[in-house]
Amino acid sequence: MEVSIILKLTALNALCFLGILSKDIMALEPSFDVPIVNITVVAGKTAVLPCSIDSLGDFKVVWTDQYSTLLTLDEKRIIDDERMVLDRPHTKDWNLLLHDVKYDDRGRYTCQINTMPIKTKTIELIVLVPPTILDSSSTDLTAKEGDKVTLTCNVTGIPRPTVQWFRKPHADSRDQHKERVGINGEILIIHNISRYCDGIYECVAFNDVPPAVNRVISVMVEFPPEVWLDNRRMGQSRGKETILECKVTAFPQGVTVWRYQGQDLINSDKYRVEVYQDRGHMVILSVRIVNLTREDFGQYSCFASNGFGMDEETMTLYEFIPASKAQPVVTTTTVPILSTTVSKRNRLLRPSIYDDKEFVPYNPSGNGHNPGNDSLSDGQLFGFKCTGAIVRICAQYSMNNSGTTRHTGMYNSATLLITLICVLDVFCFLRS
Known part of the structure; x- marks a missing residue:
């Protein structure tokens, strides 16, 4: 009788002890201390995936990626990727560091506790990529006047970059103002291109992830010559010297000469021919004529040609005879002097x-x-x-x-x- 009573009391005490123990175990069950967040990082930087756990006890912590690949177990790295490191700045922190982030590293990462059932915390890693211009983009080119020209600027980046086009004259031009051309996009089409459309084209790609990138493309346009004369008539006196000038625009530059009576003028004791490079595709051709005589007056022509055409303009050199200076007319007026006899006083x-x-x-x-x-x-x-x-x-x-x-x-x-x-x-x- 007494023995049975003792056994009942012992069983009752054991049940009470187990109940108290189970309550303590339930009270010390681990939990995540940090709410779920998304992490955004620029490619090439370091991403910190936070995981903070309270009351971990003897449970284990693991990290997995979106493909359920085991990355770490407790403080050990499992995957063979040295860019991944487990960082524990504090006792309850189990952060995953990912150095030199690549765009392929984007996705979902999970911090897990091996409780029953398993507790998890998911973090979405978003990777931004600065714009990059691919090598398949257009390079420097030369086109004929009237052709259709297509310029491409292939770019990549996350988010998708915006591409803008600009144009400025070549470096040897006086006007270096850059202007916006075309519409946004990776392709710029120039229909019926002319000599006034050549220059340096620049595509600029940006997506709010610095730095923005650009690429310059030189476009040269071939066209026939065009001759310009500042004066079509010029006068000079005999024995003097004079200079005749004409401007020629062409690409490429070909033959450019001054002609008189059907003959090309070359350097001699009579003529001095010089060519000066001006802005853009323009050259200035001058001829100095010394000691003018009667035979030097007449029609002079500036002639230019290349593989795409020719042009010629004519000017007149005439003899200038200065007007004779009028001599002043001197008149003499004789004023009669009247003499008279006056008194002494x-x-x-x-x-x-x-x-x-x-x-x-x-x-x-x-x-x-x-x-x-x-x-x-x-x-x-x-x-x-x-x-x-x-x-x-x-x-x-x-x-x-x-x-x-x-x-x-x-x-x-x-x-x-x-x-x-x-x-x-x-x-x-x-x-x-």
Whole structure:
């Protein structure tokens, strides 16, 4: 009886102990501490796939990829890929590091705990790839004017890159402005290409994953020559020298000459021919003609040709005869000088055309000057007084026996007018 009671009590205690133990085990069951996230990384960089576990206990942790390939077990790498490393900066961290990420590494990775049932945490690895231009893209090319030209710029990248096209003139052109051409895309088609469409074409690929990449393609267009003349007529005197110039655009450059009377002009004592490279496909052809004679005047032509055509322009060199200079006409005017006999006191006033004190005796009869008739009944001398060197103004004037002068109102007004004119001239000179 007592034995059975003891056995029952022992069994009851065992059941209680097992119940308490099972509760403790359930309370210490491992769990993931970090929520599920997606990881985005640029190709070539290092990806960190986080996995943090609480209360792991004696359970094991493994990493697998999207193909269920076992990558790590606890702290050991299972797969033969040295780029994969298990990183444990803290006790509960079981992070998977993937160095030098490649685009093929993208996909789903799983961190697992070998509980019953198995606990898992899935992470999606997204790999971005910068744009790359493939070698199959177009290279430098030469086309004929009027041809159809197709330029390609094959690119790869994640996300898919956008391709834009630009054009700028060749390096030897003065205008180096780059302009946008065509529409976005890997192919640029130029219909009926002309000489004005040649240049450096550039495709730029970008997808917001730096760096953007570009490729330049040189396009050359072959076309026949075109001759330009700045002047179609030029004059020069005999014995002088002159220079004739023409501009020729062509690709490729061929024969370019100056011609006179059907003969090509070459370097000699008479002619000096020079060619200058200008911008783009343009050259300047000049000929210097020295010691011009009558035989040098006439029609000169600038001729150019290549394998695609020819062009010619003509200009006239004529003799320039300067107009003779007109000689100034000099006229001589003889001014008669009237001599008169005046009284002794009148000779004291020595007349001069530049002297303000000039005194001209006055003859009221109008029949010439009679000596001795200059004196009036009151003993005064009467005549004309003139003033001014540039503008001469004369007015009636009288002088008494004592030598005192008396000006008329007309004389005083004339003197004032000349003074005002002089002041005005000085004022205008100072303002200018």
